[in-house]
Amino acid sequence: MDTQLILFNGFNGLIVGAxxxxxxxxxxxxxxxxxxINFAHGGFLAVGGYLAYTLTPYIGFWPSLLVAxxxxxxxxxVIERTMVRRLYGRDPLYSLLLTxxxxxxxxxxxxxIWGAQGVPFAPPEYLSQPISLDLFFVTYYRLFMMAVVFIAVLALFMFLRYTRIxxxxxxGTLDLETVSALGVNVRALRTLNFAVGIFLAGLAGVLAGGNLSLEPTMGxxxxxxxxxxxxxGGVGSLPGTLVGGLLIGVAAGLTSVWFPSASEAVIYVIMAVVLLVRPRGLMGEEGVMT
Amino acid sequence: MSTLVADGLHTYYGKSHILHGVSLEVAEGKITTLLGRNGAGKTTTLRSLVGLTPSREGKVTIFGRDTTRWPTFRVAALGVGYVPEGRKIFPNLTVDDNLKVPLQRPGPWTAARVYELFPRLAERKENRGRQLSGGEQEMLSIGRALLLNPKLLILDEPSQGLAPLIVREVFRVVARMRDEGISVLLVEQNVRMSLEISDQVYVLDDGKVVHSGSAAELAADEERVRAMAGASAEEWTLPE
Known part of the structure; x- marks a missing residue:
């Protein structure tokens, strides 16, 4: 088994994990x-990607990366204010059905709008070059993507850690009622939080579009x-989510080296094993979702 | 003028009818205390007043405004500090972060002043809420409500489950709030100590007000106090 193949698939896995x-x-x-449980999250990812595709000819790739x-x-x-909000506090089944x-x-x-066929969405030419011939799969674009994901995750964690909001x-994650009793407009807080989550999906869409191509089913x-x-990673733990995402991405990538047909199944195997050994997930706290 | 007026509140949890027409008033700059057995409807009354469990009938007026149908955060933003039953501090946040949650209304209370009032909290700034003792959690819960710079402070059984020495400290702080010009609505099981600091008293039973009057008057009625204090003392020995 040559190392280049392992590196290739491992790196792919890291990208997918990101x-x-x-x-x-x-x-x-x-x-x-x-x-x-936002089942429409993948839809927002696709919208983000396609918006960048449409905007790029007018405003260029770099501005699209933020504007889309x-x-x-x-x-x-808009969707949170008009639809999702009405279902807060009800049986989760309602919002599940809606999303x-x-x-x-x-x-x-x-x-x-954009057609059933995939559309190519190319990042700037200079980003598509590989950094070396031996590591042909490591293009500047892919490194750039990793950097963007890293910055976005870091920014999110700093925002949650250091800002008042x-x-x-x-x-509010643990006790929204008490947050509201302390005078915080929890409606606005939920809307803002929703927007941050959707922004991340949109960003993932733009990056994914540049990596592969855009398809309606990509989400x-x-x-x-x-x-x-x-x-x-453990429901309720954002660091856990970070670890969980990278772990299953790399695991799927590496599995495709030896058992390509099992690369999709392996993430569910990991989930089953984690749940058997540690029902709350790798970094989840006990009782968060009760 | 009254800081808060509740008029004929009827509140339900699902189908069970908890409050049967509760009316009460909190006078400005005074401590008003709500006494009563477990399950008498004290906590439900407070929850109805701040909009956490809105009443189905009746009217709540706070600082002269009809807040009956307001969401809780608007009531709080009006200047109503709420120290909930069981303290409800955020266990996953540090003490310092707990104090960053409340809306910052303008006024004399800042985090620095809360730390001055409760030096114990200053020592535990970086500890998470879950690592605090019951007394420290109570201080944090009160301090957190003070950062809202409330004109009315509502406390739900602040002495619950605390050691006698800490209980005394908590009551001292509540009395001091009155001296700072904050109106106080207190729910308590500790009859003797709350009568000591209160101005006005309401006694609640089965979701109805069964007695109201001045605290001094009730405190003088030794037989009645003994009956009420005895009842709550008994409940304290029950396993949780």
Whole structure:
């Protein structure tokens, strides 16, 4: 088995894992504060990617990298304010049904607007070069992608750790009622938190579009692994989500070296093992979701 | 003028009817105490007043405004500090972060002043909420509510489960809040000590107000105090 193949697949796994992380962190934020399992999260990813595709000819790649996720987040705010909010505090089944329906709508809307065929979305030419001939799979774009994901995750963690709003979001994760009794507008807090989560999905969409190509179904493909990342890492723990996402990405990548056909199944095997050994997930705290 | 007026509150948990027309008033700059057995509806009354469990009938007026249908955060933002039953500090946050949660209304209370009032908390700034003792948690819960710079402070059984020495300290702080011009609505099981610092008293039973009057008057009625204190002392020995 040659090392280059292992490195190639391991690196691919890391890239894929980074996408899972961006997706899963957004899902986690929304689940933790609002108790909503957002099945439409993949739809937002696709919207982000396609918006960047449409915007790039006009404003260029670099501005699109920020503008497309921002527009996606604004769409998220509209949907939260008009639909999702009404279901807070009810049986989770309601919001599950709503977001499940939204996921279909998103997929069909992207298909109607941009076509069922995948569209190529190329990052700037100079980013597509490999850094060396031996490591042909390590392109500047992929390194750049890793850097963006790293910065986004770091920014998110700093925001939650050091800003007053971030502290309130962490407090609300465990006891939103008391946060509200302390005078904090919890409606606005939930909307903002939703927007941050959707922004991350939109960003993942732009990055993913530049890595592969854009397809209406691209969101659905990363949604399930992202849920797995949350469960493996431990529901309620954002650092856990980070670890879970990278772990299953790399595991799937490496599995494809030896058993390509098992590379999709392996993440569920990992989930099953983690749940058997440690039901709350790798870094989850006991009783968070009770 | 009254800081808070509740008029004929009827509150339900699902189908069970908990409050049957509770009316009470909190006078400005005074300590008003709500006494009563476990399950008399004291906590439900407070929850109805701050909008956590809105009443189905009746009216709540705070600082002259009808807040009956307001969401809790708007009531709080009006200047109502709430120290909930069981303290409800955020266990995953440090003491310092716990104090960053409340809305910052303008006023004399800052984190620095809270640490001055409770030096014990200053020593434990970086500890997480779950690592604090019951007394420290109570101080944090009170300090957190003070950062809102409330004009009305509502406390739900602040002495619950605390050692006698700490209980005395908590009551001292509550009395001091009145001296600072904050109106106080207190729910307590510790009858004797709360009568000592209170101005006005309401006794609640089965979701109804069964007695109201001045604290001094009730405190003078030794037989009644002994009956009420005895009842709560008995409940204290029950396993949780």
């Amino acid at each position: 996408f899972y992380v961006l997706m899963a962190l957004g899902l986690s934020l929304i689940l933790n504060l609002s108790g909503v 996720p921002t527009l996606t987040a604004i769409l998220g705010v 499940f329906g939204l996921a279909f709508i998103f997929e069909d809307m992207t298909r109607a 971030g502290v309130r979001i962490r407090a 659905a493909n990363v949604l399930m692994p992202s849920f797995v990342a949350i469960i493996v």
